[in-house]
Amino acid sequence: xxxLLGTFEISVIVWISCAAGVSLVLxxxxxxxxxxxxxxxxxxxxxxxxxxxxxxxxxxxALSLYIINxxxxxxxxxxxLILLATAVPMFxxxxxxxxxxxxILRIDASLVGWxxxxxxxxDIVEFADASGVLVILPACSSLANVSLAILCWVTLxxxxxxxxxxxxxxxxxxxxFSVIAVNVTRISFMGLSQWHYAMFHSPWGxxxxxxxxxxxxxxxxxxxxxxxxxxRI
Numbered sequence: 001x002x003x004l005l006g007t008f009e010i011s012v013i014v015w016i017s018c019a020a021g022v023s024l025v026l027x028x029x030x031x032x033x034x035x036x037x038x039x040x041x042x043x044x045x046x047x048x049x050x051x052x053x054x055x056x057x058x059x060x061x062a063l064s065l066y067i068i069n070x071x072x073x074x075x076x077x078x079x080x081l082i083l084l085a086t087a088v089p090m091f092x093x094x095x096x097x098x099x100x101x102x103x104i105l106r107i108d109a110s111l112v113g114w115x116x117x118x119x120x121x122x123d124i125v126e127f128a129d130a131s132g133v134l135v136i137l138p139a140c141s142s143l144a145n146v147s148l149a150i151l152c153w154v155t156l157x158x159x160x161x162x163x164x165x166x167x168x169x170x171x172x173x174x175x176x177f178s179v180i181a182v183n184v185t186r187i188s189f190m191g192l193s194q195w196h197y198a199m200f201h202s203p204w205g206x207x208x209x210x211x212x213x214x215x216x217x218x219x220x221x222x223x224x225x226x227x228x229x230x231x232r233i
Contacts, residue, residue, distance in 0.1 A: 010090075012214065013148050017086045017155040024079025024158070025067065040066060057091035060084075078158040085154035089147035097143055104143055108184060109136050115188040127191055134191045142183040149175040149217045156221045160228035171224030178216040182209060 007015060040063070047059035060083055067080035097104060105123040113120035116128045123136045153172045156162070186209045190197045199205060222229055 011148050013152050013155070013217070014086055014090060017082050017151055020155055020159055021079045021082035021086060024075045024082065027075040027079075028071065028073040030073060054091055054095075057087045061087045061091070074161075078161070082155050082158050085151045089144060089151055093143055093147040097138060097141070101138060101141075104141055105136050105138070108140070108142055108187065111180075111184045112136070112187050112191055115184070116191050118191070125191055127193060127197075129193045131194050134187070134197070136187065140183070140187060142180045145179040145183060145213055145217075146176045149179050149221075152217050153221045153224065156218075156225050156229070160225050160232065162225040162228050168224060171220055175217050175220040175224075178220060179213050182213050182216065 003009075044059045044063045048056045050056065064080040064084035064087070068077050068084070071077045071080065102123070109120050109123045109125050112134070113125045116125065118126040118128055118130075120126070125134045125136065126132075127134060150172065153175060157168075162168075186200055186205070190200045200209075
């Protein structure tokens with residue numbers, strides 16, 4: 001039950017994006033399979049069944065790029081683009097974090113230290129009441145949720161066939177900035193005292209923060225594609 005309520009530690013945005021991407025790809029009813037596609041399909045299937053998650057997402061990435069470059073049907077390309085974007089938070093952003101974890105965590109720590117007006121050393125920030133220190137771990141980084149915000153934008157825009165606009169960058173950045181703002185604010189509350197840390201680092205604190213991030217992310221993305229989305233509602 002805990003796993004179900006926690007969506008198996010995979011964001012709801014990822015689940016929805018996977019379903020949306022596959023459904024768009026399956027709209028392609030053209031007949032004909034090249035021999036090279038049989039080889040590609042067999043390779044992707046083999047990599048997907050291996051119990052190694054990164055290899056599976058590499059296979060999804062390769063297949064998505066192939067469909068984008070070769071598909072003649074618009075829905076197939078749009079679906080493949082969603083699946084390609086899904087691989088970013090599930091694999092590529094995590095790989096990026098392995099190489100740049102220190103500077104990424106320092107950015108979050110710098111923002112928290114600036115809000116609390118306390119001393120910071122690397123990814124360690126002193127509590128506001130000087131009762132201890134707060135260590136910002138990789139799980140607390142804003143990077144993962146930022147990649148989910150980008151995925152949400154790609155999924156919604158491709159689902160409704162959104163026409164590119166000069167305001168697209170604004171709305172997508174607003175979704176990303178809202179994620180960072182909520183995450184940094186929550187960590188800052190944790191850094192007020194030991195009592196605040198226990199409260200905001202609890203399962204209820206996680207639920208409230210994640211729900212807020214999810215709502216803001218979807219809300220800003222919906223506003224960005226409102227011209228195509230709202231007439232369909």
